Amino acid sequence: MTVRAAAVLVAAAALALLLPGWAAAEWTLTKKGSVVTYDARSLMIDGKRDLFFSGAIHYPRSPPEVWPKLLERAKEGGLNTIETYIFWNAHEPEPGKYNFEGRLDLVKFLKMIQEHDMYAIVRIGPFIQAEWNHGGLPYWLREIDHIIFRANNDPYKKEMEKWTRFIVQKLKDAELFASQGGPVILTQIENEYGNIKKDHATDGDKYLEWAAQMALSTQTGVPWIMCKQSSAPGEVIPTCNGRHCGDTWTLRDKNKPMLWTENWTQQFRAYGDQLAMRSAEDIAYAVLRFFAKGGSMVNYYMYHGGTNFGRTGASYVLTGYYDEAPLDEYGMYKEPKFGHLRDLHNVIRSYQKAFLSGKHSSEILGHGYEAQIFELPEENLCLSFLSNNNTGEDGTVIFRGDKHYVASRSVSILAGCKNVVYNTKRVFVQHSERSYHTSDVTSKNNQWEMFSETVPKYKDTKVRTKEPLEQYNQTKDASDYLWYTTSFRLESDDLPFRGDIRPVLQVKSSAHSMTGFANDAFVGSARGSKQVKGFMFEKPVDLKVGVNHVVLLSSTMGMKDSGGELAEVKGGIQECLIQGLNTGTLDLQVNGWGHKAALEGEDKEIYSEKGVGKVQWKPAENDRAATWYKRYFDEPDGDDPVVLDMSSMSKGMIFVNGEGVGRYWVSFRTLAGTPSQAVYHIPRPFLKSKDNLLAVFEEEMGKPDGILVQTVTRDDICLLISEHNPGQIKTWDTDGDKIKLIAEDHSRRGTLMCPPEKTIQEVVFASFGNPDGMCGNFTVGTCHTPNAKQIVEKECLGKPSCMLPVDHTVYGADINCQSTTATLGVQVRCRGGKNGA
Numbered sequence: 001m002t003v004r005a006a007a008v009l010v011a012a013a014a015l016a017l018l019l020p021g022w023a024a025a026e027w028t029l030t031k032k033g034s035v036v037t038y039d040a041r042s043l044m045i046d047g048k049r050d051l052f053f054s055g056a057i058h059y060p061r062s063p064p065e066v067w068p069k070l071l072e073r074a075k076e077g078g079l080n081t082i083e084t085y086i087f088w089n090a091h092e093p094e095p096g097k098y099n100f101e102g103r104l105d106l107v108k109f110l111k112m113i114q115e116h117d118m119y120a121i122v123r124i125g126p127f128i129q130a131e132w133n134h135g136g137l138p139y140w141l142r143e144i145d146h147i148i149f150r151a152n153n154d155p156y157k158k159e160m161e162k163w164t165r166f167i168v169q170k171l172k173d174a175e176l177f178a179s180q181g182g183p184v185i186l187t188q189i190e191n192e193y194g195n196i197k198k199d200h201a202t203d204g205d206k207y208l209e210w211a212a213q214m215a216l217s218t219q220t221g222v223p224w225i226m227c228k229q230s231s232a233p234g235e236v237i238p239t240c241n242g243r244h245c246g247d248t249w250t251l252r253d254k255n256k257p258m259l260w261t262e263n264w265t266q267q268f269r270a271y272g273d274q275l276a277m278r279s280a281e282d283i284a285y286a287v288l289r290f291f292a293k294g295g296s297m298v299n300y301y302m303y304h305g306g307t308n309f310g311r312t313g314a315s316y317v318l319t320g321y322y323d324e325a326p327l328d329e330y331g332m333y334k335e336p337k338f339g340h341l342r343d344l345h346n347v348i349r350s351y352q353k354a355f356l357s358g359k360h361s362s363e364i365l366g367h368g369y370e371a372q373i374f375e376l377p378e379e380n381l382c383l384s385f386l387s388n389n390n391t392g393e394d395g396t397v398i399f400r401g402d403k404h405y406v407a408s409r410s411v412s413i414l415a416g417c418k419n420v421v422y423n424t425k426r427v428f429v430q431h432s433e434r435s436y437h438t439s440d441v442t443s444k445n446n447q448w449e450m451f452s453e454t455v456p457k458y459k460d461t462k463v464r465t466k467e468p469l470e471q472y473n474q475t476k477d478a479s480d481y482l483w484y485t486t487s488f489r490l491e492s493d494d495l496p497f498r499g500d501i502r503p504v505l506q507v508k509s510s511a512h513s514m515t516g517f518a519n520d521a522f523v524g525s526a527r528g529s530k531q532v533k534g535f536m537f538e539k540p541v542d543l544k545v546g547v548n549h550v551v552l553l554s555s556t557m558g559m560k561d562s563g564g565e566l567a568e569v570k571g572g573i574q575e576c577l578i579q580g581l582n583t584g585t586l587d588l589q590v591n592g593w594g595h596k597a598a599l600e601g602e603d604k605e606i607y608s609e610k611g612v613g614k615v616q617w618k619p620a621e622n623d624r625a626a627t628w629y630k631r632y633f634d635e636p637d638g639d640d641p642v643v644l645d646m647s648s649m650s651k652g653m654i655f656v657n658g659e660g661v662g663r664y665w666v667s668f669r670t671l672a673g674t675p676s677q678a679v680y681h682i683p684r685p686f687l688k689s690k691d692n693l694l695a696v697f698e699e700e701m702g703k704p705d706g707i708l709v710q711t712v713t714r715d716d717i718c719l720l721i722s723e724h725n726p727g728q729i730k731t732w733d734t735d736g737d738k739i740k741l742i743a744e745d746h747s748r749r750g751t752l753m754c755p756p757e758k759t760i761q762e763v764v765f766a767s768f769g770n771p772d773g774m775c776g777n778f779t780v781g782t783c784h785t786p787n788a789k790q791i792v793e794k795e796c797l798g799k800p801s802c803m804l805p806v807d808h809t810v811y812g813a814d815i816n817c818q819s820t821t822a823t824l825g826v827q828v829r830c831r832g833g834k835n836g837a
Helices: 004-019 064-076 105-114 139-143 154-173 197-216 280-292 337-350 352-357 788-796
Strands: 036-038 044-047 052-057 081-084 119-125 184-189 224-227 239-244 259-264 296-303 359-366 370-374 383-389 393-399 402-406 411-415 418-422 433-439 449-452 461-464 481-490 505-511 513-518 519-529 535-540 548-556 575-579 595-597 628-634 641-645 651-655 659-665 678-682 694-698 708-722 732-735 738-741 751-753 759-767 802-804 823-831
Touching: 052 064, 052 119, 052 383, 064 105, 064 296, 081 296, 105 119, 119 154, 139 659, 154 184, 154 197, 184 197, 197 224, 224 259, 259 280, 280 337, 280 383, 280 411, 296 535, 337 352, 337 418, 352 370, 352 383, 359 393, 370 393, 383 393, 383 402, 402 418, 433 641, 433 802, 505 513, 505 519, 505 548, 513 535, 548 575, 659 678, 708 751, 751 823, 759 788, 788 802, 788 823
Parallel strands: 052 081, 052 296, 081 119, 119 184, 184 224, 224 239, 239 259, 259 296
Antiparallel strands: 036 044, 359 370, 370 383, 383 411, 393 402, 411 418, 433 708, 449 628, 461 595, 481 548, 481 595, 505 535, 505 575, 513 519, 513 548, 628 694, 641 678, 641 708, 651 659, 651 694, 708 823, 732 738, 751 802, 759 823
């Protein structure tokens, strides 16, 4: 052993005596490794406490070519850590056959995080949920005899341990744990087990204890966590998942730090859901409430959601994932969420010595008002959080002799326990609005061809049974589709005597959607929803004397991703009847059924260049069910994100140059009557400059010539700032470990900044007084000032950025107008050059 190695081990032994939590693992250090441990206050790197602002970015949900930009922007947003799950079913689709290439190159992603001087949190699971197909568990697990997922069950534990050790060893081989000099500082075993623990009674505790000990035995050299729990076995750290962990979660073990592994930046969406937004103000409020109570790590789930490519999304989940995150689906800044949280991170980090090492105390300042104080008197350092937890009630409190205005449900940070440097409800950063522009490549050579799937008859099938079979057992999660077909004979006396009566095909299904055919004619479609399990297909059909054929194309929109009964989830036809016959109801459930898994187009990969020639294509016709459409198109100019507007279609799958872009379901409308998702992302790394093959499988009815190739910009930027808000953020700077004020007058102003290489070319809206609405949809109020637009044009046109005063005297506004909020609302449009998105 070298002198340096011996010194490292001596230091490690010393730390073991000093640092709580050290015994969590038998640390194996290399010469270049770091010691990661914890005390009740925070995680510690080499014995030093630190703050961790983390963001979830999942490597399979973005192409590798995009990872550097995402990481750069995450770091720009004030993050120092990136979190990701590990996706077992993507990496091991068949037992012993592994895939770590392309979007699945986990090692490359983690090394890239380290190259950006950031830490990594790896959530192994191996159950992950994540709105990912089957919660990340491989389908083949279901076929192991006597297996019960996530239970004290030997068959499951055997496979779980095998995978966990395989991944740990893979990361060790690449020297990715912090104990080896890598970026990984935390690893997670299991995932939100509290949600299903009741399903396993006392055996749930035995399973968790086993999982913890198994994880610790891998000797990663970094702590392990279990999320969404108040306690965890041994030295494993329990963590919180949710929206407001500072107020809804209690850590039972006071020797462990308060860590927040999922701060949801929006509610994830399923098809049929309304747009679910979460404001920047509410996220910031939740973060500061958590830190004020002693938290020291927050992970934003998601910081960038990306795309559920191919068939990777769970049941009914949108293809676009967490589009309202600080970086949207395309990796563009979602303002003001991005900037408002960036400023929060910078403020806390600038005063972290007092926060992490100071004495923590609290004061009640009134009903719903409180102060949380972190103070180092010997160094004259003090940081305080003033909270107003009342809903709809702004107020003023007296703290250490000074009056402070605190808006409802907000937290103010006071530097030196005196000066407001940040308030969660005062947003001083610009807003941005996304816009879509149809590219001229849409109309260039817009020639579509089609190939219709053969609707199989009973005699064409090989898998035949008396009753319809369960769907997942037939498709093996290799396809969303299973054909069911049956035939039956009718006599003339069976058919309705009246011409105005048509028989009705009635099918009860536990799948997700269904398209029906009778005697080769399309009769309609039906669907379920994430909220209502199962559905009824009821469509009138034209039947004839003699042999009739009923064919049903059953579809599953991903497998369920959670629940204690995950291994038992089933899909398919549960009942099939013909109603309205002259001789009564005809029950077809035991009539004899044929089955055919997957589509011919899938089997032959006709969506790729190698498979496109395996079928006969012909000129496209609109409104053909169970039909493939294809065309070629060129890549749009520039580097703005590219999307397809699928509003003219109904439901199916999209492929570009053989890559699965994802499922689309435009015909599934929200309560407001709009598609849950109409546009679908095509990452530019999927594209060539010329002749890109676009293939679409349409289940129902659609008009392919209406599909639009578009580009996306965030060139509309806005300000909405009130003169009544005191200045913040840019009124301070750091001096060593202290914050110093640099603008005692607290000047009110707002800054507009275009994307790189663009300038402000148009002032779309400007008003001072009481403007209403949001960025992209402002309207003037009753106290509007006509001069505002002219003043903004003079200050901003032709510039890449401009600074605008928020002062009624500048705009000639009547501050005594009865309804004024003394607010400046501005929307400008940037143009020219690349947008840097």
